[in-house]
Amino acid sequence: xxxxxxxxxxxxxxxxxxxxxxxxxxxxxxxxxxxxxxxxxxxxxxxxxxxxxxxxxxxxxxxxxxxxxxxxxxxxxxxxxxxxxxxxxxxxxxxxxxxxxxxxxxxxxxxxxxxxxxxxxxxxxxxxxxxxxxxxxxxxxxxxxxxxxxxxxxxxxxxxxxxxxxxxxxxxxxxxxxxxxxxxxxxxxxxxxxxxxxxxxxxxxxxxxxxxxxxxxxxxxxxxxxxxxxxxxxxxxxxxxxxxxxxxxxxxxxxxxxxxxxxxxxxxxxxxxxxxxxxxxxxxxxxxxxxxxxxxxxxxxxxxxxxxxxxxxxxxxxxxxxxxxxxxxxxxxxxxxxxxxxxxxxxxxxxxxxxxx
Numbered sequence: 544x545x546x547x548x549x550x551x552x553x554x555x556x557x558x559x560x561x562x563x564x565x566x567x568x569x570x571x572x573x574x575x576x577x578x579x580x581x582x583x584x585x586x587x588x589x590x591x592x593x594x595x596x597x598x599x600x601x602x603x604x605x606x607x608x609x610x611x612x613x614x615x616x617x618x619x620x621x622x623x624x625x626x627x628x629x630x631x632x633x634x635x636x637x638x639x640x641x642x643x644x645x646x647x648x649x650x651x652x653x654x655x656x657x658x659x660x661x662x663x664x665x666x667x668x669x670x671x672x673x674x675x676x677x678x679x680x681x682x683x684x685x686x687x688x689x690x691x692x693x694x695x696x697x698x699x700x701x702x703x704x705x706x707x708x709x710x711x712x713x714x715x716x717x718x719x720x721x722x723x724x725x726x727x728x729x730x731x732x733x734x735x736x737x738x739x740x741x742x743x744x745x746x747x748x749x750x751x752x753x754x755x756x757x758x759x760x761x762x763x764x765x766x767x768x769x770x771x772x773x774x775x776x777x778x779x780x781x782x783x784x785x786x787x788x789x790x791x792x793x794x795x796x797x798x799x800x801x802x803x804x805x806x807x808x809x810x811x812x813x814x815x816x817x818x819x820x821x822x823x824x825x826x827x828x829x830x831x832x833x834x835x836x837x838x839x840x841x842x843x844x845x846x847x848x849x850x851x852x853x854x855x856x857x858x859x860x861x862x863x864x865x866x867x868x869x870x871x872x873x874x875x876x877x878x879x880x881x882x883x884x885x886x887x888x889x890x891x892x893x894x895x896x897x898x899x900x
Contacts (some may be wrong), residue, residue, distance in 0.1 A: 561585050604620075612847035626722070649758070682857065695711075
């Protein structure tokens with residue numbers, strides 16, 4: 544009998560130990576429509592996303608098949624990243640007059656929480672049903688240089704409308720920057736297909752984007768998307784304007800944050816929409832976060848895939864819902880504060896809906 548992807552991962556991902564010497568735990572969510580989502584306690588990671596498209600089943604996110612490949616990949620595939628997703632310039636920020644220095648791991652900056660971020664943690668897992676699972680962990684005061692004991696919970700819930708909702712909850716005993724997201728890479732033709740992401744149609748409900756330097760650190764001002772290669776206000780092919788301007792050439796493609804319209808930060812409105820080249824799959828993204836980072840997989844080349852080979856640049860795209868990069872150092876920006884105050888609740892959610900056409 545041929546195993547489906549979820550069954551394969553439950554076997555192959557547990558053959559080798561994770562960094563802590565114990566095998567990973569694999570969990571599966573499923574619905575009556577035939578959609579299956581595989582998840583792992585290491586990094587509270589979204590491992591696979593199988594959706595039925597006609598007579599075929601497409602796994603629409605990039606991933607690996609074994610722990611060895613998971614440990615060597617540096618693309619954060621499907622992982623929950625934190626404490627602070629994206630970049631903090633030089634790993635420095637100040638809260639109430641106190642300076643903090645976090646771990647440096649990318650071009651002199653802190654990326655996705657530092658050298659040992661949440662993607663490397665083993666999270667406690669509680670599967671509550673075939674359609675819901677909860678992951679939780681505690682990041683100790685001083686972890687990667689961040690202040691406060693941070694309690695984090697990530698809830699994944701799959702419904703019958705082929706919606707995977709990810710809820711992020713956190714609280715701390717000291718004021719601290721918190722910015723949690725999932726780093727899945729999407730290819731709606733199938734992760735192991737011959738297609739890249741460049742012919743996908745993409746729409747983002749944003750009027751402004753954030754220019755950056757060569758290391759992805761914001762320059763401090765916003766640019767209008769209108770009349771630029773960053774205009775996704777109406778759906779267009781991801782590759783249509785790729786590398787057509789100096790701003791993109793700094794980062795070898797799109798790796799920029801788009802400030803969502805206020806009306807599309809409610810978790811109910813479609814903030815971004817991606818359509819497969821064959822128009823059979825539409826992915827709607829809804830979120831309560833103020834921004835989406837579009838990353839077109841500019842440096843995926845060499846990342847192990849599920850077939851014993853490697854993904855290539857632009858094999859998929861990421862749509863990371865989050866606060867703006869380096870926002871702890873930009874209190875002048877008009878957006879929700881990225882500093883979680885002691886005793887207050889961090890609560891955000893993002894939903895990925897897959898519509899089969």
